[in-house]
Amino acid sequence: AAETLAVGVQQVPPDEVYIARDWGEPYGLEIEATQFSSGGDMLKAFLAGRVMVANGGSGRLVTLAAQQPETFYIIGTQQSGGDRYSLVVRKDSEAGGIEDLKGRKLGVVTGTGTYGTFLVYLQEQGLSEGDFQIVNMKIDDLRAAVEQQLVDAAVMWEPFVAIAEEMGNVKRLVSMKGVNESPNFLLANRTFTDENPETIVKFLASSIDAASFMEADPAEAGQLAADQIARGGVSVPASALETAFTRISVKREVTDAMVAELVPVAEAMKAAGKIAEVPDFGSFVRRDLYEQALELTRSTTN
Amino acid sequence: MSNVENILANPVRETVVPAPRPKITAEGAGVRFGSVTAVEDFTTTIREREFVSIIGPSGCGKSTMLYAIAGFLKTTSGVLKVDGQPIVKPGPDRGIVFQEFVLFPWRTVLRNITLGPEIAGLPRAEAEERARKWIRLTGLGGFEDAYPATLSGGMKQRVAIARALTCEPDILLLDEPFGALDVQTKNYVMKDLQDLWIAASKTILMVTHSVQEATLMADRVLILGARPSRIVADVKIDLPHPRDPADPRLGQYRQEVTRILSAEVDRSMKTERSR
Amino acid sequence: MSNVENILANPVRETVVPAPRPKITAEGAGVRFGSVTAVEDFTTTIREREFVSIIGPSGCGKSTMLYAIAGFLKTTSGVLKVDGQPIVKPGPDRGIVFQEFVLFPWRTVLRNITLGPEIAGLPRAEAEERARKWIRLTGLGGFEDAYPATLSGGMKQRVAIARALTCEPDILLLDEPFGALDVQTKNYVMKDLQDLWIAASKTILMVTHSVQEATLMADRVLILGARPSRIVADVKIDLPHPRDPADPRLGQYRQEVTRILSAEVDRSMKTERSR
Amino acid sequence: MPTGLRLLDRAIVVVQFLLPILGLLILWELAVRTGLAQASILPAPSTILARAVELLGLTGDRAVLFGHIGASLRRALLAFALALAVGVPLGFLLGLSREAQLWVSPILSLMLPLPAVAWTPILLVIFGPGDLTIVIVCFLGAVFPVLYSTMQGVRACGTQPVWVVRSMGGGGIDVLRRVLIPASLPALITGFKLGMAHSWRTLVAAEMLAALTSGLGYMIFSARSYMDVSTMFVGVVCLAAIGMAIEHVLFGTLERATIHRWYARDAGTGGRQ
Amino acid sequence: MTMETATAPRRARPFAVPMALVRPVVSLGLLFGLWEIAARTGTISDFLFPPPTAILAALWVSAGPNGDPPYGTLLDIALSLYRLLAGVGLALVLGSLIGLAIGLTRWGRAIFKPIISALMPIPTLAWTPILLLVFGIDNRTTITVVFIAASFEIIYNVVTGIEMMTRKTYWVAASMGASRIQTLRYVIIPGILPYLITGLKLGVGYAWRALIAAEMLAASSHGLGFMIYDAQEYMDMKSIYGGILTISVLGLVIERGAVGALEKRTIEKWGVNVER
């Protein structure tokens, strides 16, 4: 009998690829994926024990680690990489770089990892938030806002950047590549993991397989994701998703640098009084599970 | 066949009538609305099979008293009894025709009239049978399927009368039941009502503004004074039924009642109008 | 001081009166509601300063005709004119007292009555001044600040009368304006109405069920037949005002009107009731 | 009248009814065609129609739209039925008993303004992500108009009609059935219309929460996530059209069969006889 | 079912004033008390459902000088209230006018009825891109969303109110020579008030919901919706519930305070609505 695992996924290309195929099949694992539209709801369901695996960005993760340390492990990453964040402008914009936008309106989604990375980027450039008129918006509206010249530029993430470019009215001005990793971590329910480590390993293995596939062939991954999305009646150009896959890092391994990135976020939140202490993030990471999963993939694919 | 029809079909008038027992007893009954005292001290006894008429100046508390007897309002002082039992709530033993008709706009004429039998659990066919009789007698034929919104004032009033009569209650409480009817229609309906009363031994309490109506139909006329009302006169009309409107003795009663009533109204209006 | 009061204060009766012009002219006027014909063929002329009473069986179309003259309903056939102009909409020249009173529950008695002057743009104080006169005359004193929900039937009717009279319209349309009043209160109000009519040269059209009322007050009594109605008789009451209810000539008129009316009702009721 | 003619009459009424909407659509189309509105943000009705035809599977190879509509209709109607089952009895209770109303209404007043986000943690914990959660979110959208309108309808019914039934020996059930329900029906129907519309429009928020890859709300949200503007508008137009159809077919029929007949209503001038 | 058969004339209860306070305190106290206990004893997750006292404490901090930014919550409340009241005010005026047009005129009925019933099922989410296109990034977008949300309840209730009035009430005013405006002022508005108030209560409620959604979706910083949205990014449940609780209480205050006061001064005094 196949084991089953309830997994929360989001409407992002890597997750679309993950649910497009039965990646758990080689491991005898049945994946019950529930697609959430917001990370917040997914984490609520995760904390309520409705899904065993979920993912979360830095802000939420810090809160969870500080306030609900007994509930989860970090078992991998879902996506990462600064290249998936870009500053976009209208196609006819004459701006050549971020300096040209000083004093202008920038559309952003505050509170997100994207915005955090952008702030780090600004710092690196010797600039700060105050040099721009920051306009908070929802990601879906940013493209329209740029097109309508309601804002002069916008900070967006993939696949929105790639799709917007494909639609023809905006272009990428700056990529945040190399600024930081800004990972979305894969989280697993702690109790469940302690009781069923093999299931989590199998899941991680299937996830690693999916990631390898996406890295090896972005074009096919883009097509697969587009087909998956089209099942719901929504059409998105495969080529845009392909571009997105070249910008998103889907590596599952959690690096020390990634964990270290959480600390400044936590310190800022501590300063704002949102958490009491900066948690020891390292203690949440289960590298052993990742190693086992890597082992498992090797033995199974061979 | 209903009880009433049975009796109407074989009218045995003035048979061996046992001494009538008290049906409604009021002892110092009063109703107050906040600071307004509508009825102050209502004391009387209405016996079984009596037809009593209440007459009094506008706004003196006639409707209020009727509502109290029906069980809709609680008396705020005194005692009010039906069949020796204090009145606590409305019941099918007391039927009422409201001054404002109070028809159900969502029911046709026929279904407004069948309401009572329906509530009593009669089968639809039998209820309609009963209703049709009163529809015919009140001259509403042809309007069975009309909704109240399309009726004239007098037609609405006739529906209200037919509705109450179809229920065949022990005590009929009528609040100016003929106010909106023309003389002749009124005569017809009045006659049917009187026949019913005599035949089926109902107790009837009728509020009216027409001295003519009151003296023609009632055994006793209670005259109320201006608000806060109390009974200022209790005139027994000592004439056998059916009465002839042209009877000079009736004329005397009429004059008597009018005199007392006018004095009452004059008293209150004079003070008011001279302000 | 208002116009009416002015005249009432100096009653100059029966002065040089020019030949009265036609005020309301109806030529074959009819009103249909879908398939029901309420009024069939209404033809008459009502002159200025005339007091005309309409009497007829319940449901024959009296209210309907009044509404058509007021401009609320459109005639579906024939012509209806006021002052020689076809009636197209309601206007302040024609005031109306509804059979169902139609008070505004959100206004106190006083403010119901001041509505007309308020709409005419009179200052509040003056409007109240005018209203208070009619409040006094209808015996509503002390209830100025009561809301209609707390009034008795007759009191509501008096508010409706006072409201219409406060507007001082050229033509008064009254739909059974005394139906809910006791005899004596009615006498008071009727007398005031008549004084007003004589003094201020108003044209009055009054629907009533009381032959007594009609003959006592009106110059002419129009008797309508059973639905679909047409005028079956136009009785001119050739007696000077004020009239004495005990006048034997009035008694004759009463009998005449009652006879015609009863025949009409009998005709329709007989067929119905025998079904 | 022969059936054919009657159908024709009916068709004319429907066309007349839809005329203003047609006008609006033409204006919209023109706005896009003239460049007043950008097609990549607000696609023209013709584009939306083309996309809808594709999604219906008439020309394309996938007939996903029917599936979405079916799933959403089922959830919305279920939520609405639940709203009726809760809102109407509670409305009667609170309309009838001032005491009950005084006790309960503070809680209702607290709950009425709450957006879906307030409920998601509770619902996700109790029911998990799934159909039930969606239905309950829609229910929370639909129940208030039903409840408040029922209360209003009951209060607008005078005491005397109740007395009539009481004096005929009728009990509480008779009063409810023969007086309160018919008397409050006009208000009730308004509550139904608003409630159903809310149930229907809340779908988007609800299916966003935990979509099981079906439903118009899911489609709209997913289309928004991948910037497929015309598909998103297909979803929106479907919501509008179906919502309107429900209001006029379901509640319009009820209205015509009841209150329009009872009150000899004159459409256009308002008021009743 | 509770129903008094014989309605005793209503007398002022000696304890009327205290009871008016006691009831909400008891019924709300019970609700929050149970929640507090459940969260404190661990019956429910105190992370997902922080106890009310903890929520209040967090709210106290964020609304005070030590908040981030100082007095931030107060600013959020002020901005949200401004948007809400502007939108509801607009809805009250325009919604009533549209309702009147539908209820009173043939052309209004022909034009607005279909359009309104087509627009009603459209969710807030779908409005924002269009409004962005029309108004840009502005308070106007949020206010319009609120306006739209509150309008439907008002329109539909106004129409019902008009349809429930008897035609003769207009006739009275017409026969006094009332102009359209006078008829509106003296007859129609007071006549439909019970329904209008129901519509307004619902309208304000749904306006809050739409406002929160709009502040989360459309361009805005500050406002309670934004506060909740921002807190969600950090899974800061106390702030989320702080925002929600604030909305609830403000909603309650507006419904009880403003609309309730209107109700007391009008329909309750007139005796139009039956109190049972």
Ligand SMILES: Nc1ncnc2c1ncn2[C@@H]1O[C@H](COP(=O)(O)OP(=O)(O)OP(=O)(O)O)[C@@H](O)[C@H]1O
């Ligand atoms: N809105 C309507 N729709 C259909 N029929 C109507 C409507 N209004 C009145 N009628 C019908 O028109 C006829 C005349 O009604 P109207 O109210 O004018 O009578 P009336 O003479 O005033 O009677 P009453 O003396 O009883 O008041 C009645 O048969 C009534 O049923």
Ligand SMILES: Nc1ncnc2c1ncn2[C@@H]1O[C@H](COP(=O)(O)OP(=O)(O)OP(=O)(O)O)[C@@H](O)[C@H]1O
């Ligand atoms: N609900 C109420 N609240 C306050 N006062 C009321 C209420 N109902 C009636 N009244 C008052 O009680 C008094 C008596 O009213 P009632 O209706 O019994 O008079 P009535 O004798 O039937 O008069 P009419 O002959 O005019 O119908 C009136 O003064 C009225 O104002």
Ligand SMILES: [Mg+2]
């Ligand atoms: Mg009375």
Ligand SMILES: [Mg+2]
């Ligand atoms: Mg009439």
